[in-house]
Amino acid sequence: MSVQLSVDGRRVDVNVDPRTTLLDLLRERLDVIAPKKGCDHGQCGSCTVLLDGRRHLTCLALAVAQDGAEIVTAEGLAGGPDGEHDLHAMQRAFLEHDGYQCGYCTPGQICSAVGMLAELADGHPSHVSPDLTAAPKATDEEIRERMSGNLCRCGAYVGILAAIRQSAQASA
Amino acid sequence: MEHREGALGKDALTLWLVQSTIARGRVLDVDAEAALAHPGVVSVLDHTNAPILGQGVDEPDLELMVLQSTEVRFRGQVVAAVLAESAEAAREGAALVRVSYAEQDAEVEFGPDTTLEIPDKVNPDYDATSDDGDVDAALAQAEVVVDQTYRTPYEHNNPLEPHATTALWDGERLRLVEASQGPYAVASSLAPLLGLDVADVVVTSPYVGGGFGSKGMAHAPAMTAALAAITAPRRPVRLAVTRQQMFALTGYRTRTVSHFRLGARPDGVLVAIDHDVVEQTSRWKEFAEQTATSTRTMYAAENRRTVHRLARLDVAVPSFMRAPGEMPGMFAHEVAMDELAVACGVDPIVLRERNEPTVDPETGKPFSRRRLVECLQRGAELFDWAERPDDARSRADGVWWVGTGVASSTYPAKVMPANQATVTSCEAGEYRVEVGAVDIGTGSRTAMKQIAADALGVDPSCVQLEMADSSIGPATVAGGSSGTASWGAAVVAAAQLFRADHGDSPDPGLQTTASAADIPAAEDHALHSFGAIFAEVRVHRWTGELRVPRLLGVFSAGRIVNPVLARSQFYGGLIMGLSSGLHEDSYRDPRFGHVVTQDLASYHVAAHADIGDVRAEWLDEEDFVVSPMGTRGLGEIGIVGTAAAIANAAFHATGVRVRSLPVTADSFVS
Numbered sequence A: 001m002s003v004q005l006s007v008d009g010r011r012v013d014v015n016v017d018p019r020t021t022l023l024d025l026l027r028e029r030l031d032v033i034a035p036k037k038g039c040d041h042g043q044c045g046s047c048t049v050l051l052d053g054r055r056h057l058t059c060l061a062l063a064v065a066q067d068g069a070e071i072v073t074a075e076g077l078a079g080g081p082d083g084e085h086d087l088h089a090m091q092r093a094f095l096e097h098d099g100y101q102c103g104y105c106t107p108g109q110i111c112s113a114v115g116m117l118a119e120l121a122d123g124h125p126s127h128v129s130p131d132l133t134a135a136p137k138a139t140d141e142e143i144r145e146r147m148s149g150n151l152c153r154c155g156a157y158v159g160i161l162a163a164i165r166q167s168a169q170a171s172a
Numbered sequence B: 001m002e003h004r005e006g007a008l009g010k011d012a013l014t015l016w017l018v019q020s021t022i023a024r025g026r027v028l029d030v031d032a033e034a035a036l037a038h039p040g041v042v043s044v045l046d047h048t049n050a051p052i053l054g055q056g057v058d059e060p061d062l063e064l065m066v067l068q069s070t071e072v073r074f075r076g077q078v079v080a081a082v083l084a085e086s087a088e089a090a091r092e093g094a095a096l097v098r099v100s101y102a103e104q105d106a107e108v109e110f111g112p113d114t115t116l117e118i119p120d121k122v123n124p125d126y127d128a129t130s131d132d133g134d135v136d137a138a139l140a141q142a143e144v145v146v147d148q149t150y151r152t153p154y155e156h157n158n159p160l161e162p163h164a165t166t167a168l169w170d171g172e173r174l175r176l177v178e179a180s181q182g183p184y185a186v187a188s189s190l191a192p193l194l195g196l197d198v199a200d201v202v203v204t205s206p207y208v209g210g211g212f213g214s215k216g217m218a219h220a221p222a223m224t225a226a227l228a229a230i231t232a233p234r235r236p237v238r239l240a241v242t243r244q245q246m247f248a249l250t251g252y253r254t255r256t257v258s259h260f261r262l263g264a265r266p267d268g269v270l271v272a273i274d275h276d277v278v279e280q281t282s283r284w285k286e287f288a289e290q291t292a293t294s295t296r297t298m299y300a301a302e303n304r305r306t307v308h309r310l311a312r313l314d315v316a317v318p319s320f321m322r323a324p325g326e327m328p329g330m331f332a333h334e335v336a337m338d339e340l341a342v343a344c345g346v347d348p349i350v351l352r353e354r355n356e357p358t359v360d361p362e363t364g365k366p367f368s369r370r371r372l373v374e375c376l377q378r379g380a381e382l383f384d385w386a387e388r389p390d391d392a393r394s395r396a397d398g399v400w401w402v403g404t405g406v407a408s409s410t411y412p413a414k415v416m417p418a419n420q421a422t423v424t425s426c427e428a429g430e431y432r433v434e435v436g437a438v439d440i441g442t443g444s445r446t447a448m449k450q451i452a453a454d455a456l457g458v459d460p461s462c463v464q465l466e467m468a469d470s471s472i473g474p475a476t477v478a479g480g481s482s483g484t485a486s487w488g489a490a491v492v493a494a495a496q497l498f499r500a501d502h503g504d505s506p507d508p509g510l511q512t513t514a515s516a517a518d519i520p521a522a523e524d525h526a527l528h529s530f531g532a533i534f535a536e537v538r539v540h541r542w543t544g545e546l547r548v549p550r551l552l553g554v555f556s557a558g559r560i561v562n563p564v565l566a567r568s569q570f571y572g573g574l575i576m577g578l579s580s581g582l583h584e585d586s587y588r589d590p591r592f593g594h595v596v597t598q599d600l601a602s603y604h605v606a607a608h609a610d611i612g613d614v615r616a617e618w619l620d621e622e623d624f625v626v627s628p629m630g631t632r633g634l635g636e637i638g639i640v641g642t643a644a645a646i647a648n649a650a651f652h653a654t655g656v657r658v659r660s661l662p663v664t665a666d667s668f669v670s
Helices: A022-029 A089-096 A106-121 A140-146 A157-171 B033-037 B087-096 B135-141 B183-194 B220-231 B243-249 B326-344 B348-354 B372-382 B444-456 B483-502 B563-582 B642-654
Strands: A002-007 A010-015 A048-051 A054-057 A070-072 B013-019 B025-031 B041-045 B078-084 B098-103 B129-132 B144-152 B164-169 B174-178 B201-204 B237-240 B256-264 B270-282 B303-313 B400-412 B420-425 B431-435 B463-466 B511-515 B528-540 B546-556 B613-618
Touching (some): A048 A106, A089 A106, A089 A157, A157 B563, B013 B220, B013 B243, B025 B078, B033 B041, B041 B087, B041 B220, B135 B256, B135 B270, B135 B303, B144 B326, B164 B220, B183 B201, B183 B220, B256 B326, B270 B326, B326 B348, B326 B400, B326 B642, B348 B372, B372 B400, B372 B613, B400 B546, B400 B642, B420 B483, B431 B444, B444 B483, B483 B511, B528 B563, B528 B642, B546 B563, B563 B613
Parallel strands (some): A002 A070, B013 B237, B270 B303, B431 B463, B546 B613
Antiparallel strands (some): A048 A054, A048 A070, B013 B078, B025 B098, B041 B078, B129 B303, B164 B174, B164 B237, B400 B528, B420 B431, B420 B511, B528 B546
16 A cells, blocks of 8 residues: 655655554665564664654554654654764764663664654643643653653663753753 | 565475364374465375485484474474465465364363373483482471462563565575574574485575574474475475464463472571472473573572472474573572561561572582672662561552562573684775674674674674574584673683784685684583563453563673673563463463463563563673673573563562463452
């Protein structure tokens, strides 16, 4: 089946098997390998991208359902494969605060963090928000809660928190 | 395995594993008809058509003898594999394969009636038993006795990157891109079974997404990919093990039951330590977790005894998981020490100080460095230990009981022999340094470059480092906290010999290969790192929910080559320790022996919201008895003792003693 979508600013028109997940389309067909497959069941967050501006698990999305979608992966945040000198502020913060160890969960963490800060800015409350009607703040507790869909088995959470905290302050 | 350059992946076929659904018996038939009829399926491998392995090999590793017989030894064993043009077709094909079995009775769990054996050795080559003095007599006369049983569950490593192999057979050589902690180890274990020279199996592991021991040896999927590649020459075969399959095929930590008896004087000075371990292995390949070995070295006592007993079961093969032995053994020992402190009315840190040995109790050798007491004291300072109330259940903050706990940590320092490195001079004062090291996320690429630059006396930018390739030559695994010291010692040896042979301004193209030099003093010393772990635990008065707002580790782990990398290892160990303390539990189905909690939604690991203020510090030191860089290794020590510190803090908060992991809410609501 034919779908058209935008991946990291590139227009893509592909025929896909109806069983193909968005993650497999990106990695196996389009050679966009920033999103990682850690569980294929929406349990680890390694495959997180920004889909139409919101963080999304690509392993739980079927490619055929994404016609017209705009997808930004961690690679796209940096301005593409050659974008090493043009890293997104969140990526620079992860580097600065050692927010990773093996790096496998990192592209998902970074996309999730960017999407999470946008949700905060939009006023979405979380499980730990003390007042569901007030504008939530980027406290450590809020960041930890909202980032808990992205597992890091190496245990780099200390650096991840520091990186996101810095980005949140910079964008506040 | 992530890499764009030099990938074998173009035009690859996808391989999907079919696993047994019985624990023990024989495969009667593999019906592949429906699978082969599915569009895109190329072939189905089973025991009738797989290439033959292990010819002329005595006692081949049965874990790697994939598809070689009809025998089923555990539920989840590879009984067929489907090769297809796409992942979708391979997966669908695998679901269409029908396997019929003749089932036999299986024994998949151990209990009071299980036949136990004392193995010849425990991992990797420690004695299974030790016995000094007269433990029974000392315990009979001891004024204070702690006599309790401690349990740790089955645990799975679960690196975020699943195991994956890409294999290409060009008719003479097998090339594998493998998610591995030891490419040379993979090459040297697969090659003989395939009837190939080690040099004809080239394994590369350029980027690896964590391992924690599970990628420390070749497992069945890698061999399955190799077999499939041989049946499809010149086309790469890709196999990605699913998260669910990892729970059966890539190793795990055994459940352990530790019966501890501590005998002491009223002031807490130990007179007897008795540690009796019961654990399990698979019936057909032994891995005996060295659960009691740290007990032999930890504290002074005249009378000491340890024993490991193994149940041999029809289950998947256990293997290395971060600090095999020390992690479960020290959980038991350090909770027992906390119980002794309570029984004697002595502060837990003072108790440990009173039992500090002057030499290694096991061997009588002096320690190269033993700074446990300094770690405890520095940690006490950082953690405001002096303000801690003596009594349990004496501090509350709203609906939360609040407590703090401490535990000691230790891990042996090892420098593995059989590493070699090559230094070659290049143009413009640059050097190429080759060593079969691998970076699984620890930063060993950075550390090796630093060590090479140091040893050559040049700037790191002048070093081109080649690693993670079995064809570089013999190298040991990224495991046992031994990588930096072992590979680094070879790099230092090669650099020094290069300078001795070719001087400080060599012409380009000169080359020296060397192995690590022996350090004679190492033989005469006990080589261990030590640490102290502190935890604050809050337990909800009504729900029993546990939180760990503060976790601190202070370590004496030799020279720190790179503080950023070191801190990350300590944090990672502490957080995996917290994870084991609160969450991890591979629940085994008692009927079939497979893991029921076989994904990350049911096998819980620490998520970001579980983490509070985590801190790690280390004592400045160098240990040249262990390695020429003065390092001792630090990948594992952070996990050791952490779960005990949490259990001890939970006791201090609530007065409820939990002796089995994970420590969960149900223990605190009655």
